[in-house]
Amino acid sequence: MNVLKAIPVLMLPIVLAVGCATPAYVEKDETTDFSRYKTYAWIDTDKKEGKNRHNNDFMKRNVHESVNARLQKEGWREDKTRPDVLISYDILVEKTTREQSNPVYSAPFRRVFYNPFYRRWGTIYYPSSFMGYDYGTAEVREGTLTVTMVDAKTDKTIWQGWTTDDVNSRNLTRKEIQSSVNSIFRKFYVVKR
Structure with a gap:
């Protein structure tokens, strides 16, 4: 009887954590059989040189580590020589106004x-x-992280996930990136259908 009373108390932190997560959106190619994909490689889309290059290196490393951890948890592995899927990401931080x-x-x-x-x-x-x-308006920064998977043989986009959340600066922190990647890959189960 005491176990039944403890279940709601133990479930409360899980419900709060899931409820506070940023919403993520996923699109996938319905004709693609995802069971045949097991390896991936990263596409280097960041060719910018300049003063923010080192900050972009940190963000790039954080995105790669977070996505690699989630994909390895799904049973995928990184293969730079003959990958099944090519993965890229895009980070967009923009100022916008929000009514409050x-x-x-x-x-x-x-x-x-x-x-x-x-x-x-x-x-x-x-x-x-x-x-x-x-009533009034306030200026906020919104950061959008998009992760895209492309079939390596056909060069066709097969899966894309993205999320948008308020950020503190132009560069996303490690914690913000991990939160965004976790929100996106919570919906990675869509590919298994």
């Missing part, structure tokens, strides 16, 4: 009064009350 609505409350206050019946002073406390919403 913030609740507005009145300030709490007290009123002091004299009670002639009891012949003493009393205090009445008035708590804050809801007044409405304050």
Whole structure:
């Protein structure tokens, strides 16, 4: 009986973690048989030279490590000589504005009064009350990570997953990349159908 009571308590962190994850979207080629794919290689799509090259190296390494870990968990392995699938990624960070609505409350206050019946002073406390919403816009940065799989023989896109989330700067951190990759590859089960 105690085990049945503990199950909801143990499931709560899992439900909260899944509920807080960023939404991910996946498209796949319906005519492709994914059971024949077991190896992959990365396509080098980053040819930029310049001042942000080292930051891009960090992001590239973080994306590769995160995706490699998820694919190896699925039973795939990296093969640079004769891969079945070629994988590429794209990161886009852009500024955008978002409408916000913030609740507005009145300030709490007290009123002091004299009670002639009891012949003493009393205090009445008035708590804050809801007044409405304050609408405005705020500038935010949104980062979009897209992972694309291409058949190495036919050069046809067979799977693509992407997610968008708020980020703090132009460069995504390791934690943000891992969160995005995990959100995308939670839907990798789509390929097994």
